[in-house]
Amino acid sequence: MWSERWRATALSAPPTRPPADLALLTGMTAYREIAARAEEARMEGRPVPALEREQRRLEREIRSRTLHMRGETPEGGDRFDVGRLLARLAEGDDGQLVELAVLDGRVQVLLCGQGRVRRFEAGLLAAAETEAEHVQAGLRRLAHPGAQARLPVVEAAGRRLEELLLGPAAAHLGSGPVVIVPPGRLHRVPWAVLPSLRERVLSVSPSASSWLRARETAPPPGGRQVLVRGPGLATGGAEVPVLAGRYDGATVLEHDDATVPRVLRELDGAGLAHIAAHGAFRADGPLFSSLRMADGPLIVHDFERLDRSPYRIILSCCDTARFATVGADELLGLVTALLPLGTAGVVACSAPVNDAAVVPLTLALHKSLDTGLSLAEALRDARAALPPDALHRATGWAFTAFGAA
Incomplete structure (x- = not known):
């Protein structure tokens, strides 16, 4: 499939982990300390130019060392095979994968499932990007109480966005699960806002190859x-103590125990990780996107040091599902870094959310996971379990299940 070869140059490659390097580890520790000091100074209103200069210098060193290191690849990469994709889709409940491509400025919908690939033509990409920004702006407003009147506006924008992105393909999705593979310029679309996707099992993947790898993990x-x-969460991560009571024997890291080295040690090879931490997306350096821990930022480069990333990860705060577009049509960010490292599924957020409304959503999500559902199934049921007001509906729409677990 030409669209699959065009996108995801790096995502189609086998996972690569840098070998142990003392200079790199020392540099990352120094970077974390400087970044933590800079954040503390900003919160106190103190000037940070010197700290920011040192942080940028350390980033350049880390980037340079990781770009020139020879990684260890335990397995060879596979060429994309449409037949293998269709066979995997047939194993589910009549599921379909929707890969969106762009030709001459117009969205092309490749509907993969039921043993075949069908192509439909939808709307203009530029119009879809504009409508997606309207939806994002609406979700930001709905994250605050008192914005109930904005809900019909967001729903109407979702209907227009569906026409632009799916067009006539929306009538052929069937009733089974749907996997969306968007192009890079549409990575910020909150797909659950689209009417035909709101109440179904829905997941998103940066490429069909990435979804296959996750499906077979x-x-x-x-x-x-x-x-x-x-630290610093508005709710204090209120769902974590409740989840600690649900999961007998779970490892709980909080307060001074939630340091980057300790968190990485416990995450390595875990079956399920729930991380309630402030996320920061770096458009200028997506591999420095981070989660705030007690001793500073946990960055994408840190996850690359794991022998095996957790099988399932739930990230319960803002900006954890944002990406930067690089290359032909490739996405870089926290989620796309996790999927090749052994993580089969991630739940993350692509829009600002109300922290208090996130708590019941994540608790309902875990309750559904306890029954044996996948992340996408559990997220669908968690949305349905929330109160029907605008605040909670917007919160549910802002979260997306990535991968196939």
């Missing part, structure tokens, strides 16, 4: 649960 033995809450 086996869970680790033991299925350990790790619960992390970082």
